[in-house]
Amino acid sequence: MPADLPPTLDPVAAERWAARALTASPWLHEEVARRMGERLDVIRLPVQQWADWEPVRGGLDGHALVAKRYPDAKCFWVSAQAGSALAATKKEAKPWWRRLASGAPRERVEHVLAPPDASVQLVWGNMLAHHVAAPQALLAAWHRALAVDGFVMFSCLGPDTLKQLRALYGRLGWPAPAHEFTDMHDWGDQLVAAGFAEPVMDMETLTLQFESPERLLAELRELGRNLAVGRFGALRGRDWRARLLAELDQGLRQPAPGGPLTLTFEVIYGHALKPAPRHAVAGQTHIALDDMRASLRTRQQNSRRS
Template sequence: MTGDEALPPGTQQIDAGAARRQRRRLAASEQAPWLHQEVAARMLDRLPVIRLQPTAVLQSRPSTGGGDEGLRQHYPQATQLWLEPEDDVRALLAQRLRRGFMQSVMDRLRGSAPPELVAEPPPGAAQLAWSNMELHAEADKPALVRRWHAGLAVEGCLMFSCLGPDSFIELRPIYAREGWGMPAPDWVDMHDLGDLLVHAGFADPVMDQEHLRLTWGSPADLLRDLRALGGNLAPDRMRGLRTKGWRERLMRALESLRGPDGRLSLSIELVYGHAFKPQPKVKVAATTEVSLDQMRAMVRGAGKH
C-alpha cells in the first residue's frame, strides 16, 4: 500500500507479536487486569439500554475482559461462548476452566452452564457480542470485527470498550525528551472505530467516550500498575533489555507527572460502542438469487414491523 492510498477504517500500527505475548500473559492470570475489571463494571451498568434477553452471549477474548461473572448474573440462562482464536491462549483458558470444574458444577446446579470455548464463533449463534478492553490491542481490527459480525444473529447487538487516543498522553513528551521511542501506539479514535463497524456490516453504531484521571503516590506504584495492563505494543518502542540505571532514570523522569496535589497522574480515555447486525440486504439486478436462509431472515424481519 502506498502513502497515497486510503487506509481502511480503524487501521493502526500495532506490534502483532507483542500483542500475542501480552494476551498469553493475561490468559495465564486468574484475573483480568485491574483497569479492565473496572471498565467491565461500567459496561455492565450500560447493559439495561440493550433490551435483549439473549439465549447466547459471545465473549470475545474473555481473558482480557473480566466481565464473565457479571454477564452470567445478567443472563443466567444464556449460553456463554468464549471466543479465543489463538491456539496457545485457548489452551490456557481451557486449563483455567478445568481448574474451575467444581465451581462449574455449582453453577450448573444454580442453572448456569459453564462456558463453551471456541476458536471461531458459530455463525449467527449469539444475540449479544461482548468485547471489553480488547480492540485497541488488536493488530488486525477489521478481521476481529468481522468475527463479531459473523457470530451475531440478525438484529443481535455488539457492545465493546477500548482505549482512546488520550490514554497515557502525559508519557509521550517524557519518552520523546529521553529518546525512548513511543510509550504506546497511537490509539484509534471513536469516529474511526464507528466507521470500522459500518465497514464490517454493522448498523446504527453509537459511540461514547469517558476520561479518567488516575493518580499514584510514587513512580514505583505507577509502573507496577501499568505493567499489570500488559505492555507496550508500539512497533517503534525502544528495544533491548533495560538496566538498573535506565530504571532509575525512568523513575526520576516520572516525577514530572506530579501535580499540585503531590500525586503522579495519567489520563485514560475509554471508548464505548454498541451497534446492531441488520437484516441482510439483497443486491438488485436483472436476475437476483436469494438463498432460502436469506429469504427466511427477511421474512422474519418484515413480520416484526
Template sequence: MSHALPNEAPKAASTARNVDAAAVARVLGRWAAAAEPPWLHAEVARRMAERLPVIRSQPEAVLQWWAHAGASDALLRQTYPKARQLQVEPTPALLARSRQAGSAPWWSARRWAGGGAQVLGEAEVPAAAGGLLWANMVLHAAIDPPALLAQWRRALAVDGFLMFSTLGPDTLRELHALYADLGAGSPGAPLVDMHDIGDMLVHAGFADPVMDQEQLTLTWATPEALLAELRQLGGNADPARAPGLRTPRWHHRLKAALAERAGADGRIAMRFEVVYGHAFNPAPRPAVAAQTAVSLDDMRAMVRAGGRPPRKPSP
C-alpha cells in the same frame, strides 16, 4: 459525550494496524498466567454494564469475547440469568484457563462464579451464535480491527446487539510526552479514534452505531507501582519502539522522570480514554441490480428475520 453516526457511507476504513503481533501475543500470555484480569478491565466492565438498559430484549445466548480478560462474567450472569453464556478466547492458554474455571468441583465458589459456560476458540464460534456480543477492552489489542468487527457481525444473530469498550488515543498522553522528553521512542502502539471505529462499524454492516467516551484518571504512589500496573494492562506493541532491552540506568532515569511528575499529593497521575460503542446487526439486504446473487446463509437470515429490512438509524 455521545455521537450517533450518520447514515452515510464513510471513506473506506484501513485494515491492519501497525502493531507488533509478537508483542500482542506476549500480552495475552501474561493475561493467561496472571491471578486476575487487570483491575481497569473490571472497572470498565462495571461502567459498560450500566449501559445495558438500552437493550430491552433478553438474549438467549451471550457471547463474551475474550472472556477472561474482559472480567465481565459475573455482571453478565447477574443481568441475564437465563441466557446461555458462551466464552470466546483468543489463545490456547486462555482457552485452557477458562475451561479449567468451568471444571472446578461442584462445591467450589470458583465454579459457580465462572462455570457452566461453553468455552470456544475464536475460530470455533458458529454464525448467529448469540443475541448479545460483549467485548470489554478487546478492540485496542486487535491487529486487524475491521476483520474483527466482521467476525463479530457473523457471530451475532440477526437483530443481535454488540456492546464493546476499548482504549482511545488520548490514553497515557502524559507517558507519551515523558518518553518524547527523554528521547526514548514510543511507549505504546497508536490507538484508533472512536470516529474511525464508528466508520468501521458501518463498513462491517452494523446498524445504529453509537459511540461515546470518558476520561479516567488513575494515580499511583510510586513509579514502581505505576509501571507494574501498566505492564499488567499490556505492553508496548509499537514496532517503532526502541529496540533491545533497556538498561538499569535507563529504568532509573524513567522512574526519576515519573517521580518528578507527581502532584501536590505525591501521587503520579495518568489519564485513560475509554471508548464505548454499541450497534445492532441488521438482516442482510441484497444490493439492487439487474442480476443479484444472494448467498444461502443470507437467505436463511432474511427468512429468520421475517423478511424485515435492516434497522434504520435513529434521527
C-alpha cells in the same frame, strides 16, 4: 476511511501479547466492564446465547455480571488460549457445595475459538480491540457470530490514554511508550464498514493515581505491553530503569511535586446492531439461502409486532 491496520502498532508484537497466557484479569478492565455492563440497562433485546471475546483479558468479574443479567442464556467463551482460560475459570468458580447452598444455577459455557455463525444475540468484547493488529478482521468475526438483530458491545482505549507518559517520553527524546490508539469516530466508521448498523459511540476519561513509580509500572504491565513499531528494540539496563523511575517520580506528580503520580485513560464504548441483509436489485440477483431465511424471519417478527 481508516486504514486496515493501525499504523503505529507492530503486528508481531500484538500476536505475541495475544498468545501470552493469563490467569487473572487487570483491575482496570474489571472496572470498565462494570461500567459497560450498566449500558445494558437501555437495551431490551432478548439474549438466548452470547459470546464473550477473551474474557480473562476483558475481566472475569465483568463476565460474571453479564452472565447474571442473562441467567438462562448459553455463553460461548471465545479464547485463543484455551488452557489459561480453563485455569482461570477453575480459579474463579465457586465450589459445588457453595453453588448448591446459594441456589445459583451453573452457567452453561462452551469454550470455542469462534462461535457458530449467526448463533448469538450478544457479542461482549471488553478492552480488547486496542491490542488487535487487524481490527477489521475482529469486527468481521463479531459480525459473523451475531444473529440478525443481535448486537455487539465493546470497549477499548482511546487516543488520550497515557498522554502524560507520552509527553514525558517526548521531552526526554525516547520512543513512544505505546502505540497510538484509534479515535472513537474511526471505530464507528469501521463498524459501518463491517456491516453493522446504528453504531453508538461514547467515551469517558478515567484518571488513575499512584503512590510510587514502581506501582505505576506494575499497573501498566498488567494492562499490556508497548506494541509501538518504533519502540526500543533491545534490552534496557539497570541504569535506564533507575532513570525511568526518577523521571516518572519527578514528571508525573500532580498537582504539586508532593502529589500522587497521575495518568489519564480514555475509555471508548461502542455498540451496534447486525441488520437483516440487504439484497441489491439487479437484472439477475443471487441470494444465499441462509440470507433469505433470515430476511423472512425478520419480516415475520416485524409483522407480529405491528
